[in-house]
Amino acid sequence: AYEIVDCDWSSDVCSSDLLTTVACAPAAWLASAVAPLTQGRLLLTDAQGTVWSGSALTVLAGASGSRDASVLPSRLHWSLRPAGLGLTLTLQQAGHIEQPLQLRWQAGWSRQRVELVGGPGVLARWPAAWLEGLGAPLNTLKPGGELLLSSSGLVVTLDRDGWSAQGQAALELQDFSSRLSSLAPLGSYRLQLSPEGERRLGLQLATTSGALLLSGRGHLGARGLQLRGEARAAAGQEAALNNLLNILGRREGALTRLSIG
Secondary structure: OOOOOOOOOOOOOOOOOHHHHHHOOEHHHHHHHHHHHOOOOEEEEEEEEEOOEEEEEEEEEOOOOOOOEEEOOOOEEEEEEEEOOEEEEEEEEOOOEEEEEEEEEEEEOOEEEEEEOOEEEEEEEEEHHHHHHHOOOHHHHOOEEEEEEEEEEEEEEEEOOEEEEEEEEEEEEEEEEOOOOOOOOOEEEEEEEEEOOOOEEEEEEEEEEEOEEEEEEEEEEOOEEEEEEEEEEOOOOHHHHHHHHHHHOEEEOOEEEEEEO
8 A cells, every 4th residue: 555645845844865856846847848748838836735635726828939828727636646556646726627537548568558537527727718828820710619528448558669549538618609700609519529430639620519510530649630611600690600610720712721830
């Protein structure tokens, strides 16, 4: 059995002893590791506590050189615990991750396994307005609505040959609205993630309801996110959505070509 010591980094309990130093590693160490992993798009600021039990504010930021950033007011709380030959990360955030959300990492001979533990219902929810921090074109769209994460369990395995995935996850954008259109809401949408061959996840974008019709396919792989699709207005809504469709991508008559990555 393992036991992690919760301790105040400024206290005398944290001595120069190596084991105690690891047990008392400050939360800022975890925060500094997240930024490069997300290319600076997700930041943990005002980190408090330790690597093993702490909290921070979550910030979405634009690309390098951008001044765009948006922060959620409630703190993200985490606990990190040894589990066999790996670690289990548990996350909670008031208003966004109400039930504990777990990520499990396991090390093996020449391979690693990362699992997003699934469950019934919504695992996490965030306001769509948070996405403005990522910069253009989201800061122009001023999105409204809510982002919902669900999963039946998603496992990514890494070895010498690369990585592979099993399971599924989905992001839903419910009751999307934008300052560029007087229609509210514009619609609800679902982005499904599922394995697609070796070393990549397939993406499928579909409209579940609304006047703005979005569809597309793509993948998430070694070269990042790539998505190609189209946007169009439902019958009778063309005039109300014309300005928005011009912003979303390249117009070709009644439809707009979507391209990410």
